[in-house]
Amino acid sequence: MANRELRSDAAANRDRIVEVARAELSRSNGAIAELKLHAVAKSAGVGQGTLYRHFPTREHLLAEVYRHELTQLVDAVAPLLAQHPPLEALTCWLDRLVAYARVKRGVMAAIEASAWQDLYSAHHHRLDDALGKLLDQGKAAGQVRAEVDATDVILLLGALSRIPESDWDTRAPTIVSVLVDGLRAR
CATH class of the missing domain: 1.10.10 (Arc Repressor Mutant, subunit A)
Structure with missing residues (x-):
């Protein structure tokens, strides 16, 4: 279709x-x-x-929800950069990413591993590119550490996958806050 x-x-x-x-x-x-x-x-x-x-x-619907959420997340970069200074735009985007990650956890668990791998490999570069653009703007403005790249941030965000659901609302924002503080240019 x-x-x-x-x-x-x-x-x-x-x-x-x-x-x-x-x-x-x-x-x-x-x-x-x-x-x-x-x-x-x-x-x-x-x-x-x-x-x-x-x-x-159900798997087909979940995969489309994933694609839809990812598209909205990627499409948010330009408006955020237009409305906010780079580090603030990055923080807002990471907050959206946290909300997305919460839904994605359930989606990932429900989609078969092989289908998930295909879906992820076909779309992960879009997320990397969006995050890279935010980081590049922050570096250009002197707000983000020069040595950090999208892979570093994604690896750090992997901590979100370890948060028990019962602790999500308190721990996820703390992780983002610590991450943003660590990204600040010295």
């Missing part, structure tokens, strides 16, 4: 399904077990047949 153009009503249905699934995953903190496809279809105002035409399996 990705290779052919969707009718406008079909595209609108697909977009609503993805948005409802994304909102439901965010509401449930990425708890995939709570994502009921019949409830997603109903909330999106479509029949189950429409949902399954677009997304034959």
Whole structure:
């Protein structure tokens, strides 16, 4: 379906399904077990047949939610840089990344390892490029340490995967705060 153009009503249905699934995953903190496809279809105002035409399996829907979230995260870079000084834009973006990471944890757990690897390898460069742009702007403004690159930050953000769900709301912002403090130019 990705290779052919969707009718406008079909595209609108697909977009609503993805948005409802994304909102439901965010509401449930990425708890995939709570994502009921019949409830997603109903909330999106479509029949189950429409949902399954677009997304034959839960895994397909979750993969599209991942792609959608990643696109929104990448697309946020330019507006953030236009509205804020570079280090503040980076901080705002990292806060969004933390919200994204919470949903992604559940998505990663639900998508088969081989499918996840394909999905990740096809899209991870977009995240690296977005983060690199933020870091480059911060370096140019003298706000970010010159020796830091996107890989360094992503490795440090790996700590998010170790946070128990019950501690997420308190520990994730602390990790971002410590990370940003460590990125500041000396």
